[in-house]
Amino acid sequence: MVEGDLSAKAHDGPVVSFEHVAKVYGEGEMAVRALDDVSFDIYEGEFVAVMGSSGSGKSTTMNILGCLDTPTHGRYLFRGVDVKTLTRDQRALLRRHYLGFVFQGFNLLSRTTALENLELPLIYRRISKSGRRDMAMEALHAVGLENREHHTAAELSGGQQQRVAIARAMVTSPSLLLADEPTGNLDTARSQEIMELLAKLNAENGLTIVLVTHEEDMAAFAGRRLEFRDGNIVHESKSQAA
């Protein structure tokens, strides 16, 4: 169903676009306007940093981009499909087939090996056992953890956990990888490594990445930045790195 709709428009237009998106939480006097009027397009192969302090609307943007939430006003198009018209299950399928998530807190399943964590999205995609294993091992190789497949999250360092998380997000070759403060829990050296890994995946595999961060150093890896303040984009720029 949703797969068909989306793949038909695989090659033309932006991967995602916000069209005058507003998001309001609550009602009446208590209403909070998290996003005011936001419009932007992200094209295939881009590496975009979404910046802003807390409360600027970047998390809301992230949730909408990830199809976890829908806009109150305006349209959010994912490969040309208005996400608001999709049911909860259809959005789940969209995430399953086209999105990858990397979180600040790594969010690996505890007491589960790296390999099993990587297999999880593939299991939901109903990929055969041998296919799963090959894809998972390939992804682990891409993040430089090919010898850690049987380690559980607790047996890995923070940087390694985040690498596994990135591998899990990209193992399905998503149209868009969303990274929400992926370096927030890591020291500077580890952060640098993670960002280099993301930049490499973007440059070599053409992976489209949206990075949410409040750190200048991290945003510097992205080719383009969107700076948020009070629910609006206040500054947009392209960096030399792109």
Added chain:
Amino acid sequence: MIGNILLLSMREIRRNVLRSILTTLGIVIGVAAVIVVVTLGAGTKAQVQTEISKLGSTMLTVFPGQRRRSGAAQSAPPFEIEDVNALRRETVMLSSVAPMSIQRQMVVYGNGNRRSQVVGTDREFVNVRNWDLEAGRLFSAAEEQTGKPVCIIGQTVKTELFKDEPYMGNVLRINKASCEVIGLLEPKGQVMFSGDQDDVVVVPIKYFQRRIAGNTNVDQIYVAALDDSLVDAAQAEVEVIMRERRPSQPGAEDLFSVRGVQEMSTAFQSSTAVMTGFLSAIAAISLLVGGIGIMNIMLVSVTERTREIGIRMAIGAREKEVLLQFLVEAAMLAGLGGLVGIIIGLAGAMALAPLLNVPFIIQPDMMIMAFVFSALVGVVFGYMPARNAARLDPIDALRHE
């Protein structure tokens, strides 16, 4: 999809082995207890059936019955030897007929004594009861006629009173009268509802009437049908003759009753039914408690794994898949608990069966039922927690600490 869900659930259970074991303990114990009792119950039942066939499935017992006089139930007049003779004369469906008067009496030999069953009957006794002699001889016609003080003893009497001494030709004292041992019955063994059959001294009915009972009564009459298939016809025949001999008021009950060995065991069967009822209640309660245990742990587990559920949803798990996963997990836990319970129960029954002296009989249908039932308990009690999990909002779930 279900294969994948099974895989995910299995991994979940493996991730928390100790908790999984503790969670299912209620179901394990419940199912194990049920399997033990049901298996032993089946063994007991089977044993009763063998006992019945030991007694002789063609055998019928005729009792004097009861008569009502001005409302109060009263024993009908006892049979006499002439009733036995009439049955012998006038029936065609019977292979044998024997009078049977029974009293428990002190039997003495030398310094030893014991209270044994003293039976007054005649030669036909061995045919009716399908019980052969191991040694010695039966009463002769003359001995029966005169009520000569001779007796045939059972194995228990022999071992308890005579020990290693020769019994044949020695004299036993029964109720101050004495009689000479002329035969020994084959061992017959225990019967569930009439005790040790080998604890018996058999004397001619005439001797019994004169020296032990002090009357001319015959307490019961044992008859044996010619064949298994003729038991009902034989009973009808006996009833016709006895009605003629013991007329009762029109419309009133017969002044006798005829019972088969099968009927004698119905009392036992009905007590088994009561036991089965109790058992079912215990099983229901333990499964209920086990189910609540599983629901409790699943609820805790859903809360604890909120973040994980969020991750799964972000990765692309649909509501239905999250629901199914938790449901399958609960069913699997309960089913595994059932399985372990069945194994423990069988082991327990196997250990207990020889102690209770009953055969160990495996009942596959009961085991399948126990397994299906426990899995079902998992589904029923796992539903609420699973629904809670499936309805979580992924954003909130991901933010959950």
